[in-house]
Amino acid sequence: MSQQLTSKASIFLAGFIFAIGLGVSGMTSPAKVIAFLNLAGDWDPSLAFVMGGAIVVHGVLFRLITRRSAPLFARRFYIPTRRDLTPRLVIGSTMFGFGWAVGGYCPGPSVVSVVSLTPSALVFVAAMITGMYGFGLVETQLQHNRGMTTDSTGSPSH
Amino acid sequence: MENFTPVSATLGGALIGLAASLLLLTQGRVAGISGILAGAITPRSGEVGWRLTFIGGLLAGGLVLMLVWPASITASPVSLPLVALAGLLVGFGTRLGSGCTSGHGVCGLTRMSPRSGVAVCTFMAAGMLLASLVHGGA
Numbered sequence: 001m002s003q004q005l006t007s008k009a010s011i012f013l014a015g016f017i018f019a020i021g022l023g024v025s026g027m028t029s030p031a032k033v034i035a036f037l038n039l040a041g042d043w044d045p046s047l048a049f050v051m052g053g054a055i056v057v058h059g060v061l062f063r064l065i066t067r068r069s070a071p072l073f074a075r076r077f078y079i080p081t082r083r084d085l086t087p088r089l090v091i092g093s094t095m096f097g098f099g100w101a102v103g104g105y106c107p108g109p110s111v112v113s114v115v116s117l118t119p120s121a122l123v124f125v126a127a128m129i130t131g132m133y134g135f136g137l138v139e140t141q142l143q144h145n146r147g148m149t150t151d152s153t154g155s156p157s158h
Numbered sequence: 159m160e161n162f163t164p165v166s167a168t169l170g171g172a173l174i175g176l177a178a179s180l181l182l183l184t185q186g187r188v189a190g191i192s193g194i195l196a197g198a199i200t201p202r203s204g205e206v207g208w209r210l211t212f213i214g215g216l217l218a219g220g221l222v223l224m225l226v227w228p229a230s231i232t233a234s235p236v237s238l239p240l241v242a243l244a245g246l247l248v249g250f251g252t253r254l255g256s257g258c259t260s261g262h263g264v265c266g267l268t269r270m271s272p273r274s275g276v277a278v279c280t281f282m283a284a285g286m287l288l289a290s291l292v293h294g295g296a
Contacts, residue, residue, distance in 0.1 A: 010184040011208050015215020016222075018177035018189065018260075023223035023230040025170020026163055030234040035161065037289035046167040053171025054178070054264040061179035062268050071186035078186050080256075083272050092255025093262070093277040097284030099247030102292060104234050106259045107252060108191040110245075111213060113231050115220035120234035124245040131249020132196045139253075 007073035019112045025050040028113050030104025030120070037101050178264055181212070190261020191216075192252035255281075 026032045026046055035044040070076055100106050105113070105124045113121035178189035185208060198209035223230050234241050252258045255277055257266065262281075266274020 007184060008208075008211055010180060011211040012215040012218070014177045014181040014184070014189065015212040015217075016177075016219040017173055017180065017215075018191075019216045019219020020223065021170045021173030021175075021177060023170070023219070023227065024173060025167045026230075027170070028220075028223070028231045030236075031232060032161065034235065034289055034293050037285045038293045039286055040290040040294045044161050046161070046163045049164045049167035050171035050174065051259075051263055051267070053168035054175035055171075055268050057172045057175030058178045058264060058268045059175075061175070062182065065179060065183045068183075071182065072184045074184075074186040076186055077182070079188060079269070080266075080271065080273075085273060085276050089255050089273055089277055090280050092251045092253065093280035094255075094284040095247045095251025096255055096258060097251075097281035098288050099244040099249075099251060100259075100281065101285040101287075101289035102247070103236060103241045103244030105241075105244065105248065106191075107195060107248065108216070108258075108260050110248075111191065111195065111216050112220040112223070115217055116224055116231045118231070118233040119238060120236075120241045121231075123238050123241045124234065124248075127242040127245025128249035129195070129199055131246040131251075132192075132199060132253055133249075134246070135250045135253035136196075136200060 003073065010073070018108065021054075022109050022112050025053075027106070028109045030109075033104040033106075033109075034101070174260070174264060175268075178260070178268075188261060188265045190257050190265060192248075192258040193256070193261055196253055 022028050027050060032044060033047065035041065036047040065071075066077060066079070096106075103120070103124055105121070107128065110121055110124045110128060114125055181187050181189045187208070194209045194212055198206055198213060220231065234244075236244075248258070255262075257274065257277060259281075262271075262274040262277040267278060
């Protein structure tokens with residue numbers, strides 16, 4: 001296999017494993033997500049273990065991988081370096097938390113669920129993409145209105 | 159708590175951590191799904207190709223889940239208008255806040271980013287507050 005093909009295959013495999021992990025963990029069950037967030041109901045703390053498992057594995061491997069001077073198929077690592085705490089970060093995360101709580105979907109599981117053709121997954125992903133476009137429009141307008149200094153321009157996002 | 163599934167949740171989480179590590183090792187990229195998705199639908203960002211490949215992998219994984227374990231993918235219990243509102247909030251909010259459960263939660267917390275720490279505390283608190291108010295007692 002050529003290096004380019006190996007590189008592409010590795011990206012595809014990463015997405016594939018990510019999706020299987022979401023499915024195995026229970027993240028693609030919106031009712032389970034809601035049962036995790038809803039402290040007033042029959043609380044199911046399972047999904048706290050998803051982040052735990054992910055951080056333990058990625059925590060060890062991240063440190064090993066970033067000892068390299070560069071990744072296998074790219075010139076450099078693209079790791080966010082910003083440390084500033086901004087109102088945007090808090091307001092945006094609040095909006096995300098609210099949306100997550102209402103529907104039981106966060107971005108990854110919603111995309112994985114699209115293949116099931118479940119109407120809720122299709123509607124969610126369409127609305128989410130609309131929201132992302134909407135943000136792009138607002139962002140462009142804000143930049144236009146007050147010059148160039150804004151929060152999320154020019155920095156790598158997650 | 160009859161639906162408590164810590165073992166499969168930890169195992170699934172470990173796979174997510176492995177996938178994020180594979181993307182970092184090969185491409186040097188952070189596996190933040192909202193960022194990957196937003197970059198893929200914004201052609202001016204220039205690097206659409208790898209993002210579409212990753213999304214293709216996500217969809218292929220979903221397909222295998224559907225075939226092997228169909229019960230793992232279920233519908234949202236709320237009405238479609240509420241799902242649409244939720245989607246708008248998640249789409250706009252993850253861009254404003256520069257990330258979601260994967261980018262801030264998994265990748266950001268792993269490297270102890272202060273921004274991700276604040277983001278995770280915020281979306282967990284907001285999510286738990288609203289879920290408890292909206293969905294409430296069983």
